[in-house]
Amino acid sequence: MRYLSSIFTTQFIFIAFCFLVFAGCVNVFKLSDLRSGNLLDNNEEAKAKQLLTEMGIAHGIDKWKEISTYTVNFGDEFYGFIGQQVNPFKNKNISLALSYIPKTSNGQIEILNGRERGTVWGVQANQAYMLFNDEIMKTVDEDIRFWVPTYQYFIEFPNRIQEATSISYVGKDTINGAICEGVLASWNTIKPQKDIDQYLIWIDSVTKRIAKIEYTIRAINKYTSGSAYFTNYNDYEGIILPSEFLVESNLVKKGLLHKMSIFSFTRDYMNINSLLPLGVDFEPKED
Numbered sequence: 572m573r574y575l576s577s578i579f580t581t582q583f584i585f586i587a588f589c590f591l592v593f594a595g596c597v598n599v600f601k602l603s604d605l606r607s608g609n610l611l612d613n614n615e616e617a618k619a620k621q622l623l624t625e626m627g628i629a630h631g632i633d634k635w636k637e638i639s640t641y642t643v644n645f646g647d648e649f650y651g652f653i654g655q656q657v658n659p660f661k662n663k664n665i666s667l668a669l670s671y672i673p674k675t676s677n678g679q680i681e682i683l684n685g686r687e688r689g690t691v692w693g694v695q696a697n698q699a700y701m702l703f704n705d706e707i708m709k710t711v712d713e714d715i716r717f718w719v720p721t722y723q724y725f726i727e728f729p730n731r732i733q734e735a736t737s738i739s740y741v742g743k744d745t746i747n748g749a750i751c752e753g754v755l756a757s758w759n760t761i762k763p764q765k766d767i768d769q770y771l772i773w774i775d776s777v778t779k780r781i782a783k784i785e786y787t788i789r790a791i792n793k794y795t796s797g798s799a800y801f802t803n804y805n806d807y808e809g810i811i812l813p814s815e816f817l818v819e820s821n822l823v824k825k826g827l828l829h830k831m832s833i834f835s836f837t838r839d840y841m842n843i844n845s846l847l848p849l850g851v852d853f854e855p856k857e858d
Contacts, residue, residue: 602763615740629779630729659714807836
């Protein structure tokens with residue numbers, strides 16, 4: 572998976588466009604670009620590769636090879652006007668059970684509270700579906716196709732970003748009092764591309780864990796970007812995950828867009844076939 576997702580709601584795209592144009596947050600006539608001026612003159616790919624390798628070790632990414640599925644007790648809380656436009660759920664503060672097959676595009680979100688309690692959103696090989704009262708229904712719902720893989724990508728990010736084919740060393744910065752080193756990662760090239768995102772990973776120089784990531788969101792539009800602070804790490808039998816992702820956006824001038832929380836992580840709770848309800852040989856039609 573080379574970017575956070577492939578689709579988003581028309582409503583949010585319209586709101587994001589209006590907000591950005593009238594607030595003057597960014598230049599809407601060019602692709603957002605995470606490269607710094609220093610980076611343009613200094614690549615240091617070998618140093619960047621070493622940092623990504625050390626980060627992967629610090630997050631225990633080899634342990635992912637030992638599990639077939641995983642389930643996360645998860646929460647998400649959205650803030651402010653823009654946050655409520657982004658929120659795909661009917662509750663402002665939502666409790667979820669996320670279940671995935673690692674490093675695939677197969678997973679489910681079970682909604683645990685509010686008016687949608689008991690509903691399951693799923694994606695299998697890019698086909699969205701819903702489960703309710705043991706009935707399955709295929710759908711083209713854009714929220715499902717965005718949020719199911721997006722949550723997965725955040726959880727698996729230290730492992731998934733190792734697949735990037737273009738990386739560059741950025742330099743040092745201080746994040747929440749810790750000295751960090753930055754690696755810019757993308758695919759094919761680190762230059763901005765219309766359909767592929769850039770990721771700027773800030774790695775704690777001491778612990779080698781991720782302190783913050785910055786990212787473009789080409790699925791929304793060419794000028795939107797965000798960032799997420801990875802905080803309060805926990806060790807789940809060798810897999811190291813943050814308990815919170817504090818998400819900011821250039822759509823919001825001050826404060827958080829939303830806060831995602833990991834409350835628990837369980838290996839192999841779900842049978843792998845339960846996450847393939849459309850059949851193990853299912854192949855989606857081309858969009």
